[in-house]
Amino acid sequence: MQLLKKRILQDGKCYEGGILKVDSFINHQMDPGLMKSVAVEFVRRFASTKVNKIMTIEASGIAPAIMTGYLMNLPVVFAKKKSPKTIQNALSTTVHSFTKDRDYEVVISSDFLTPDDHVLFVDDFLAYGNAALGVIDLIKQSGATLVGMGFIIEKAFQNGRQILEEQGVRVESLAIIEDLSNCSIKIRD
Amino acid sequence: MQLLKKRILQDGKCYEGGILKVDSFINHQMDPGLMKSVAVEFVRRFASTKVNKIMTIEASGIAPAIMTGYLMNLPVVFAKKKSPKTIQNALSTTVHSFTKDRDYEVVISSDFLTPDDHVLFVDDFLAYGNAALGVIDLIKQSGATLVGMGFIIEKAFQNGRQILEEQGVRVESLAIIEDLSNCSIKIRD
Numbered sequence: 227m228q229l230l231k232k233r234i235l236q237d238g239k240c241y242e243g244g245i246l247k248v249d250s251f252i253n254h255q256m257d258p259g260l261m262k263s264v265a266v267e268f269v270r271r272f273a274s275t276k277v278n279k280i281m282t283i284e285a286s287g288i289a290p291a292i293m294t295g296y297l298m299n300l301p302v303v304f305a306k307k308k309s310p311k312t313i314q315n316a317l318s319t320t321v322h323s324f325t326k327d328r329d330y331e332v333v334i335s336s337d338f339l340t341p342d343d344h345v346l347f348v349d350d351f352l353a354y355g356n357a358a359l360g361v362i363d364l365i366k367q368s369g370a371t372l373v374g375m376g377f378i379i380e381k382a383f384q385n386g387r388q389i390l391e392e393q394g395v396r397v398e399s400l401a402i403i404e405d406l407s408n409c410s411i412k413i414r415d
Numbered sequence: 416m417q418l419l420k421k422r423i424l425q426d427g428k429c430y431e432g433g434i435l436k437v438d439s440f441i442n443h444q445m446d447p448g449l450m451k452s453v454a455v456e457f458v459r460r461f462a463s464t465k466v467n468k469i470m471t472i473e474a475s476g477i478a479p480a481i482m483t484g485y486l487m488n489l490p491v492v493f494a495k496k497k498s499p500k501t502i503q504n505a506l507s508t509t510v511h512s513f514t515k516d517r518d519y520e521v522v523i524s525s526d527f528l529t530p531d532d533h534v535l536f537v538d539d540f541l542a543y544g545n546a547a548l549g550v551i552d553l554i555k556q557s558g559a560t561l562v563g564m565g566f567i568i569e570k571a572f573q574n575g576r577q578i579l580e581e582q583g584v585r586v587e588s589l590a591i592i593e594d595l596s597n598c599s600i601k602i603r604d
Binding site: 303313 | 527
């Protein structure tokens with residue numbers, strides 16, 4: 227997706243330790259026009275599948291997910307990163323965050339993830355794939371079917387794709403970062 | 416907004432203690448078509464103002480905010496409910512949650528909230544107004560100008576509007592809940 231790749235090279239910032247900051251247009255401040263273009267691309271890539279629900283995790287997955295759901299005319303559900311008292315019929319799983327070096331609980335109500343659902347999961351980043359594995363666990367618990375996973379940005383050198391593909395998951399990423407060494411951003415053509 | 420009021424009466428659930436659950440279409444599972452209609456109404460209500468940025472708080476404010484930003488062709492920034500290590504130039508404030516009976520920190524980068532910004536704040540609920548007061552504090556710290564605050568649902572009996580209007584803030588709510596006593600939902604005409 228050329229528009230996205232150009233934007234990452236223009237506005238993305240690279241730091242030691244494989245960190246790519248895109249917080250001026252994706253995950254703190256957000257460019258809604260870009261989010262719509264991202265959603266169009268997800269629609270195109272999953273056009274041949276039978277999706278009837280979009281799923282994401284709070285917080286930075288919500289913008290691309292709601293745009294995708296809007297274009298596909300489908301409901302969007304987001305998993306929550308802690309367990310609110312108010313959630314009913316909760317399914318939960320534990321995810322390890324490498325960035326924050328801690329475990330956190332991810333929760334979703336089984337009222338909104340059911341055996342009838344064919345789910346397209348959408349998120350901003352694929353890195354080590356831990357959050358995505360948590361989502362796969364929630365989907366298994368619910369009896370829903372996972373159709374595929376779409377990410378705005380994949381960090382290829384952190385091997386999340388391999389872990390997901392080993393589970394038979396179709397993965398689509400709109401910009402694949404090959405390398406962030408020496409604080410220079412290398413994106414796959 | 417008739418579409419929204421009808422939907423709340425149809426799918427909203429009312430519990431003891433003034434609790435209104437709209438988690439099947441607004442803040443856990445979301446209806447993207449409804450979110451677009453909500454955004455159209457915010458655009459209409461704030462049409463005479465000079466807004467150049469949409470602001471919200473994670474997580475359930477993000478969907479209406481990104482739709483509003485998309486329609487108005489403006490950037491959207493969301494405040495975060497904890498302080499990630501990675502946030503630079505952070506402004507922070509403390510908010511008390513009555514629902515959860517605890518304080519939490521709300522953080523935003525001053526890179527994305529500046530004296531040049533004329534901010535429309537968008538969120539799902541106005542209850543006691545505590546989160547909104549936190550947002551006002553962040554906006555004051557940043558030197559930005561608050562143009563107005565738009566909420567999908569206001570719980571009139573929890574008096575958040577009064578607190579905000581005392582600060583000179585223009586408040587627009589798309590559905591105003593008068594009463595939830597005896598677990599029956601009364602919406603203002």
